[in-house]
Amino acid sequence: xxALRRLAxxxxxxxxxxxxxxxxxxxxxxxxxxxxxPPVWLxxxxxxxxxxxxxxxxxxREVAAxxxxxxxxxVSASAWKAFADSAxxxxxxxxxxxxxxxxxxYSISRYRTGGENYPFxxxxxxxxxxxxxxxxxxxxxxxxxxxxxxxxxxxxYTAFTLPFSIWMIRSFIDEVPEDLESAAMIYGMxxxxxxLTVTLPLVKGGILATALFVFILNWSEFLFALTLTxxxxxxVTVQVANYVSASSGKLxxxxxxxxxxxxxPVILFGYLIxxxxxxxxxxxxxxx
Amino acid sequence: MSALAVASxxxxxxxxxxxxxxxxxxxxxxFFCIVGPTNAGKSTLLKVIAGVHAPDRGTIVLGGRxxxxxxxxxxxxxxxxxxxxxxxxxxxxxxxxxPLTASGIGGPEVEHRVREVAAMLxxxxxxxxxxxxxxxxxxxxxxxGRAIVQPGDLLMLDExxxxxxxxxxxxLRIEFKKLHxxxxxxxxxxxxxxxxxxxxxxxxxxxxxxRFQQVGTPDEVYHRPANRFVAEFIGTPPMNFLDAELAExxxxxxxxGDGFRLPVPQARTLAAFSHLPRRIGFGVRPExxxxxxxxxxxxxxxxxxxxxxxxxxxxVLDVRLGRAMVKAVVPPDHPVRAEGTAWxxxxxxxxxxxxxxxxxxxx
Numbered sequence: 271x272x273a274l275r276r277l278a279x280x281x282x283x284x285x286x287x288x289x290x291x292x293x294x295x296x297x298x299x300x301x302x303x304x305x306x307x308p309p310v311w312l313x314x315x316x317x318x319x320x321x322x323x324x325x326x327x328x329x330x331r332e333v334a335a336x337x338x339x340x341x342x343x344x345v346s347a348s349a350w351k352a353f354a355d356s357a358x359x360x361x362x363x364x365x366x367x368x369x370x371x372x373x374x375x376y377s378i379s380r381y382r383t384g385g386e387n388y389p390f391x392x393x394x395x396x397x398x399x400x401x402x403x404x405x406x407x408x409x410x411x412x413x414x415x416x417x418x419x420x421x422x423x424x425x426x427y428t429a430f431t432l433p434f435s436i437w438m439i440r441s442f443i444d445e446v447p448e449d450l451e452s453a454a455m456i457y458g459m460x461x462x463x464x465x466l467t468v469t470l471p472l473v474k475g476g477i478l479a480t481a482l483f484v485f486i487l488n489w490s491e492f493l494f495a496l497t498l499t500x501x502x503x504x505x506v507t508v509q510v511a512n513y514v515s516a517s518s519g520k521l522x523x524x525x526x527x528x529x530x531x532x533x534x535p536v537i538l539f540g541y542l543i544x545x546x547x548x549x550x551x552x553x554x555x556x557x558x
Numbered sequence: 559m560s561a562l563a564v565a566s567x568x569x570x571x572x573x574x575x576x577x578x579x580x581x582x583x584x585x586x587x588x589f590f591c592i593v594g595p596t597n598a599g600k601s602t603l604l605k606v607i608a609g610v611h612a613p614d615r616g617t618i619v620l621g622g623r624x625x626x627x628x629x630x631x632x633x634x635x636x637x638x639x640x641x642x643x644x645x646x647x648x649x650x651x652x653x654x655x656x657p658l659t660a661s662g663i664g665g666p667e668v669e670h671r672v673r674e675v676a677a678m679l680x681x682x683x684x685x686x687x688x689x690x691x692x693x694x695x696x697x698x699x700x701x702x703g704r705a706i707v708q709p710g711d712l713l714m715l716d717e718x719x720x721x722x723x724x725x726x727x728x729x730l731r732i733e734f735k736k737l738h739x740x741x742x743x744x745x746x747x748x749x750x751x752x753x754x755x756x757x758x759x760x761x762x763x764x765x766x767x768x769r770f771q772q773v774g775t776p777d778e779v780y781h782r783p784a785n786r787f788v789a790e791f792i793g794t795p796p797m798n799f800l801d802a803e804l805a806e807x808x809x810x811x812x813x814x815g816d817g818f819r820l821p822v823p824q825a826r827t828l829a830a831f832s833h834l835p836r837r838i839g840f841g842v843r844p845e846x847x848x849x850x851x852x853x854x855x856x857x858x859x860x861x862x863x864x865x866x867x868x869x870x871x872x873x874v875l876d877v878r879l880g881r882a883m884v885k886a887v888v889p890p891d892h893p894v895r896a897e898g899t900a901w902x903x904x905x906x907x908x909x910x911x912x913x914x915x916x917x918x919x920x921x
Contacts, residue, residue: 449643452610455630456637457704458660471647 290533296526297321301341304522320527323513324349341523343515349528352509357535358420359505360488363427368481370428371435376465378436379443380451389440392433400430404497411498418500426494431484438483442476443469475546482543486536506532560619561586561744562607562712567616569599569606569768576602577613578768584712584746584761589738591759592748595791599768600748601640604714607746608637621711631661634710640717640748642701644689650676650700651685657708675703678740695726706741714746719754734758752792756780764788782909786917789841795874795885797841801914804838813840813906817880818859824908830920839914840906847886848903849875851893857901864897877902 271279296304298316319340322330325348334342377383384391407426408417416422446469454464470477495505504512510528513521540547562584569577576599584590592600605611607618609630618626625633636657644653652659654672676682679699689697698718705713718734719727735758738745749755755762756776763773764787772784783789789797802815804825813820822840825831850857861884865876868890875886875894879902886902894900911920 447641447643449639449641450645452605452608452630453637453639453643453704454645454656454660455610456608456633456635457657457708458631460629460631468645468647 293526293529293533296523297530299523299526300339301518301521301523302339320521320523321531323521323524324528324531341521343513343521343524349506349509349531352504352506353532355420355503356489356506356532359423359427359503360485362420363424363431363488364481364485366424366428367431367435367484368439368477371432371439371480372470372477374432374436375440375443376469379440380448380461380465389437392436395430396433400493404493407494408497417498418502420503422498423494423503423505426498427488427491430494431487434487435480435484438480439473439477442473442480446472478543478546482536482539482547485539489532489536560584561588561621562746563619564603564607565617565619567603567606567618568614569602569611570614571602575768577606580616580765580768580770582763582770582773584744587742587744589735589745589747589758589760591755591762592746592765593750593752593755593762593791594765595750598750598765600750600765601716602768603765604637604716604746604748607712608635608714609633610637635712635714636705636708636710638701638705638713638715638718640720642689642697642721644697644701644704646689649686649688650681650692653689653700654685654703654707656704661708671707672703675707679703694722695730698722698726698730702737706737706743709741709743711744712746713741713743714748716748717750718747720750731758752794756792762792764791766791783841783919785919786841786912789919793843795844795887797843797910798847798884799839799841799912800879800882800884801837801839803836804834804911805836813838815880816882817861818904820904820906822906822908822911825911828908828911828920834911834920835913837914839912841910841912841919842884842904842906844874844885844887846905847877847884849877849886849888849892849894850901850903853901854903857903859902859904861900861902862898863894863900866895866897875900 295312297320298318299310299313300315300317300319303310303313303315317340319330319333322333323341323343327344327348331342331344334340374383378389411417411422411426416425450468451461451464454468455461459467490507491505492507492511495508496511499505499508506528510525510532513524513528515521560583562582564580564582567577567580568575580599580603592603594600602611606613609625609628613626616626617624620633620635645656648656651672654675655668658668658671672685673682676685679702681696681699681703684692684696684700689700692700698721702718705715715734719730722730731754734747747755747758759776761774762776762779764771764779766787772779772788774782779788779792783792783797786799800815800818802813802818802820805812805814811822811825813822825834828834848857853860859879861877861879863875863877867874867876871890873888873890873892875888877884877886877900884902888894909919909921912918913920
């Protein structure tokens with residue numbers, strides 16, 4: 271590797287990792303170091319108060335009463351509910367999106383369902399900026415009583431990630447020679463069983479990579495989570511936005527604490543499927 | 559009873575007529591080769607017979623059953639795919655066993671039959687491995703194993719030798735012949751290699767642009783081709799074609815052309831004799847062209863050798879005769895061994911008289 275290339279890699283890594291470093295670093299800072307100039311790169315007075323506010327508000331209040339200078343922010347509920355809501359909605363929507371995506375992709379890839387331009391019609395769903403459809407969606411969702419419910423957000427997320435699922439999974443299925451399924455059918459299987467036994471194991475990695483991608487989209491979605499709920503359901507992203515106080519504005523440290531914790535499930539998921547991820551993301555990985 | 563009867567089969571793909579009125583009957587136990595250039599519709603025909611593609615028109619009857627509307631698994635056929643199509647996630651054993659396990663057979667019978675087939679194909683030692691670790695020849699053998707482990711009414715082989723190097727190709731070619739003798743199966747074999755077709759099959763069908771140009775024994779398609787396409791496709795080098803005028807000279811039918819004057823007395827025996835045109839074409843196999851270093855009664859035509867190709871076992875001469883070019887095949891020790899003047903002899907056959915425009919031979 272040339273020196274120039276090393277430099278470029280180092281620079282790219284710096285740019286990629288800086289926000290993560292800043293997030294984690296801020297989450298341990300006391301409130302007077304959140305937004306000072308010059309910035310505090312690494313605090314000398316690390317505190318867990320930000321995390322207490324997120325996960326144990328009662329304890330945070332007790333600590334604030336005894337420890338001078340500690341942030342005293344009164345929230346009634348802990349963030350556990352937000353993590354649970356996000357986990358339920360994101361997981362369910364990811365499973366549905368990948369499930370429907372796989373079936374649709376198989377149909378499009380093998381039977382050219384809908385004709386040559388059909389896959390592009392799916393893409394047009396993504397070309398709409400969500401902000402353009404959110405108001406009508408709020409109206410429709412209230413009308414059919416899906417507003418502020420799990421199914422409501424699950425349906426919205428599934429619909430908006432389906433184009434990604436179809437496109438990604440289709441490209442993986444396209445990579446598998448159709449003759450493999452034909453062979454399975456000639457030697458005794460129906461089309462669906464042939465797909466499940468022969469093709470699915472070959473595109474498993476791709477489907478998992480797609481699932482991770484869709485999960486990240488769902489987990490970090492904010493607009494629908496905010497507008498299609500009225501308080502009964504709170505996702506992680508909405509909860510983060512809620513950490514605002516009248517006296518000190520945005521509670522950066524608390525938001526950073528919650529942000530740090532909320533990246534963990536994504537990292538965990540990525541770690542678990544890492545074996546498949548490299549294969550899944552490198553297109554054309556199937557040896558012909 | 560014929561093992562396979564295909565009638566008026568047609569199939570269109572994206573505006574291309576892949577199969578156009580294909581009819582074919584293959585006898586029980588016959589080794590039938592379909593030969594043709596790339597994109598002739600050969601693979602499509604096999605896949606339509608196997609049920610992978612549905613035909614637009616026509617019927618397929620296998621062993622007396624009309625299977626046209628049946629799903630592939632109900633047709634009792636085997637197909638060896640051109641790209642082999644072994645299942646990458648399964649071992650060699652699982653691949654060969656697939657037709658058995660997929661149709662619900664299990665237990666010791668599977669083990670027994672797979673071992674038996676593997677022993678015959680000499681792949682017993684690689685059954686635990688996955689196809690990606692195989693050499694080309696091993697992949698091909700395992701794929702053949704999968705195709706024959708559950709004998710059906712018809713075994714179809716799509717270019718089974720095309721991905722292999724020359725040495726394995728010749729070895730496997732003989733094995734297909736042996737396999738056919740041992741299994742007594744009806745075999746439909748697709749190839750673009752005319753040598754393979756002629757050497758293996760009981761009968762050959764020459765497919766071009768989705769239609770059979772001719773169906774017959776290897777001898778028939780070689781010696782009595784139906785049209786110019788077949789005559790050019792079968793045989794290396796291909797048949798020579800010359801333009802001539804059909805004239806009657808001193809009561810004898812003669813082909814008169816640039817640099818030659820050749821009698822064809824048997825032309826009268828043709829059914830088409832009464833409407834033969836004046837302007838006519840005719841074909842001569844390069845092997846039937848006589849060549850000599852000097853003029854003799856058998857080699858009266860003066861030509862000029864422009865090019866010699868020494869191929870070891872034979873030599874191919876490119877000879878100019880009048881304005882036409884003629885290829886001749888001679889033994890390597892032939893007295894004409896250099897470019898320059900040579901003398902040719904041609905004996906046109908009545909069944910090699912050809913319609914110059916349409917390309918069909920008169921019968």
